Amino acid sequence: xxxxxxxHRISLRDNAAHFARDQLSTDITTSDRAGIFHRDGWQKCAxxxxxxxxxxxxxxxxxxxxxxxxxxxxxxxxxxxDQGLLFSLNAHLWTVAMPLAIHGTPEQRLRFLPSLMNGSxxxxxxxxxxxxxxxxxSMRTQAVRDGDSYILNGSKTYITNAPIADLFVIYATIDPxxxxxxxxxFLVEAINPGMELSAPLEKMGLRTAQMGxxxxxxxxxxxxxxxxxxxxxxxxxESAMEHERGCLLATTLGxxxxxxxxxxxxxxxxxQFGQAIGKNQAISHRIADMKVNLDAARELxxxxxxxKDAGKDAMMEAACAKLFVSETYTKFSLDALRIxxxxxxxxxxxxxxxxxxxxxxxIYSGTSDIQRNIIASELGL
Numbered sequence: 024x025x026x027x028x029x030x031h032r033i034s035l036r037d038n039a040a041h042f043a044r045d046q047l048s049t050d051i052t053t054s055d056r057a058g059i060f061h062r063d064g065w066q067k068c069a070x071x072x073x074x075x076x077x078x079x080x081x082x083x084x085x086x087x088x089x090x091x092x093x094x095x096x097x098x099x100x101x102x103x104x105d106q107g108l109l110f111s112l113n114a115h116l117w118t119v120a121m122p123l124a125i126h127g128t129p130e131q132r133l134r135f136l137p138s139l140m141n142g143s144x145x146x147x148x149x150x151x152x153x154x155x156x157x158x159x160x161s162m163r164t165q166a167v168r169d170g171d172s173y174i175l176n177g178s179k180t181y182i183t184n185a186p187i188a189d190l191f192v193i194y195a196t197i198d199p200x201x202x203x204x205x206x207x208x209f210l211v212e213a214i215n216p217g218m219e220l221s222a223p224l225e226k227m228g229l230r231t232a233q234m235g236x237x238x239x240x241x242x243x244x245x246x247x248x249x250x251x252x253x254x255x256x257x258x259x260x261e262s263a264m265e266h267e268r269g270c271l272l273a274t275t276l277g278x279x280x281x282x283x284x285x286x287x288x289x290x291x292x293x294x295q296f297g298q299a300i301g302k303n304q305a306i307s308h309r310i311a312d313m314k315v316n317l318d319a320a321r322e323l324x325x326x327x328x329x330x331k332d333a334g335k336d337a338m339m340e341a342a343c344a345k346l347f348v349s350e351t352y353t354k355f356s357l358d359a360l361r362i363x364x365x366x367x368x369x370x371x372x373x374x375x376x377x378x379x380x381x382x383x384x385x386i387y388s389g390t391s392d393i394q395r396n397i398i399a400s401e402l403g404l
Contacts (some may be wrong), residue, residue: 034096039098040277042071051104051231052371058223058230060187068144073099073231074116078124083137085090089266093273097321100277104373106380107231109274114183114232115139117267119146123291126251126259131210147188149179149211149237150260152226156181159194160203160257164239166195168246173197175209175217175242185235185386186223189213193239194256206256210248215358217242228379263336267388269327269341272348276324279317279355282377286310286362299384300362309358310313316355320348339401346394349384356381 046067056062068074077092078084099109115368120139123132138144154163164177168351175195179185191211200206211218221236251259290301290310301304323344330337360367367374 027244032091035091035094035278036098036101039071039095040102041098043099043102046071047099047105047108049105051376054105055107055230055371055376058225058233060111060231060233061105061108062187064105065112065145066142068099068108068112069140073112074120074142075140078120078136078140080122082132084140088311088328088332089270090325090332093270093325093328096270096273097277097280097403100274100279101281102111103274105231106167106274106278106286106377107229110229110271111145111184111232113267113271113274114148115146117271118148118263119128119190121266122192122208122250122259122263124260126208127210130247131250135210139190144189145184145187145191146265147182147184149182149191149193151179152177153180154376158159159260160206162194162196162206163178163199164193164195165168165199166197166209168197169243171246172243173209173246173248174274175211175239175244177239179237179239181224181234182237183234185220185237186233188220191218191237192239192250192259194260195239197253201254203257203276204224204254206260207253208250208256208259209244210250211242212243214246215242218232226383228376228381228383264388265336265341266331268345269324269331269337271388272320272345272352272384273324275348275352275381276317276321278377278380279352282355282359282374283310283313283317285373286313289363297342306362309362313355313358316351320344320351323347332338339398342389342401345388346391346398352384352393353378 047064049061049262055178070084072147075084076087077089080086123136139146150159152162166173166175177195193209194206196205197207197211217240219238223233223235226234287310290306291299293300327337327340327344330340360374360378369375
């Protein structure tokens with residue numbers, strides 16, 4: 024990557040950070056405690072061009088390289104305290120908007136994509152079930168053909184954006200005996216009769232990202248609601264996961280950088296035993312390790328962007344990024360708490376909130392163990 028491109032993406036990152044500080048400032052303590060989703064912040068991000076940025080120009084988007092969007096996401100993570108809002112935006116973008124852009128019919132794109140890009144529609148990915156989380160293709164939600172329609176029955180749980188979403192990508196099987204080959208993706212609107220949405224579930228972290236359950240009871244959808252092809256839902260799902268796993272944690276890079284800078288300032292200004300605590304080798308080495316891990320994490324995420332921009336497969340690289348960045352993020356956040364000590368342990372402090380937010384990263388979009396399985400499989404093991 025040339026210095027010119029580096030400078031371009033640094034500029035994108037810094038502009039996004041400035042936007043976030045200026046436009047996305049909220050009372051995060053109150054929002055986090057109450058689990059308040061900020062729709063106005065969502066709309067501002069859409070108007071900023073976040074959702075449409077990587078959508079091809081012929082579909083109404085900006086057609087920017089994925090690496091540019093990653094840089095913007097990193098900037099938002101640095102400047103925005105509301106990590107739940109950013110998580111919701113990522114879920115919407117990678118599992119609904121992008122799959123629709125890639126796999127949707129011209130009619131489906133025309134109907135839904137403009138509203139997904141301009142922020143007037145919120146999307147959610149309905150794949151996880153109680154018995155089909157990591158083993159997603161063991162799902163029990165069924166789709167039965169009935170004339171020109173399909174009737175969906177089943178339930179989904181732990182679905183990000185579910186309580187507030189307008190459009191869902193619902194995965195169901197047309198024949199459980201076919202295993203993955205029976206899974207089909209459907210575009211289902213929240214107003215569709217037979218779809219019931221729960222109240223938001225309370226969570227440890229990312230509280231401003233609404234998560235809920237979906238119940239489908241004789242939910243009838245037209246045959247043209249299939250996203251992709253019948254029995255090819257696995258292709259839609261894996262393309263969504265490749266993007267999500269590789270790029271979802273780009274905002275985390277910004278959050279980690281912000282935390283690192285705060286820790287450096289604290290280590291320089293907090294004094295114990297007659298000197299700044301940063302002079303204590305245990306503290307300085309911990310911060311040095313945080314710096315190294317951040318730089319390594321950034322390279323893994325941007326590598327996924329470069330590969331996708333070149334039109335190459337990045338399944339293993341996305342899994343590597345998801346595994347390393349999420350594991351690093353949780354350790355990073357715990358190290359920050361150790362540096363701040365009791366001050367960082369106080370409820371509602373940025374350090375305490377950051378640690379709570381980080382823990383989910385080793386679970387969502389496939390647990391760390393699932394990422395190891397993917398990597399091992401890609402290596403032929």
